[in-house]
Amino acid sequence: xxxxxxxxxxxxxxxxxxxxxxxxxxxxxxxxxxxxxxxxxxxxxxxxxxxxxxxxxxxxxxxxxxxxxxxxxxxxxxxxxxxxxxxxxxxxxxxxxxxxxxxxxxxxxxxxxxxxxxxx
Numbered sequence: 001x002x003x004x005x006x007x008x009x010x011x012x013x014x015x016x017x018x019x020x021x022x023x024x025x026x027x028x029x030x031x032x033x034x035x036x037x038x039x040x041x042x043x044x045x046x047x048x049x050x051x052x053x054x055x056x057x058x059x060x061x062x063x064x065x066x067x068x069x070x071x072x073x074x075x076x077x078x079x080x081x082x083x084x085x086x087x088x089x090x091x092x093x094x095x096x097x098x099x100x101x102x103x104x105x106x107x108x109x110x111x112x113x114x115x116x117x118x119x120x
Contacts, residue, residue, distance in 0.1 A: 006044075013042040014049040022063045030054040 004012070017036040021028050033050035037043070057063050 007046075010045045010049050013037060013040075013045050014053045017042075017050075018053055018057055018063065022060060028054055028057055028060070028063070 014033060014037070017033045017040070018028055020036060021032055026032055030050040030053075033054055034047075037045050037050065057066075
């Protein structure tokens with residue numbers, strides 16, 4: 001955590017407070033986030049973070065969707081580095097099968113016809 005900037009620490013503290021409120025079934029408001037930050041000793045978090053986060057994540061369904069599909073939507077939050085101890089879901093990618101196209105035989109004109117009788 002020492003390598004993180006103050007802004008990142010503030011963002012993480014706010015995000016973790018929202019997750020705690022969501023997990024406890026409490027309403028996610030800037031006041032609730034601020035109270036939880038204060039209770040956990042995060043008193044130096046910039047005041048605008050709880051407001052911004054609460055305005056965006058005021059619906060429990062939004063929070064659930066973000067948890068279920070990280071990296072999708074969200075509108076601007078970076079993916080960040082992976083958590084070292086967190087389990088990651090392994091998704092196997094199916095190899096793409098490319099179909100080979102037959103090369104046209106002969107030279108062909110500009111539009112593929114050799115027997116055209118003129119410039120047009």
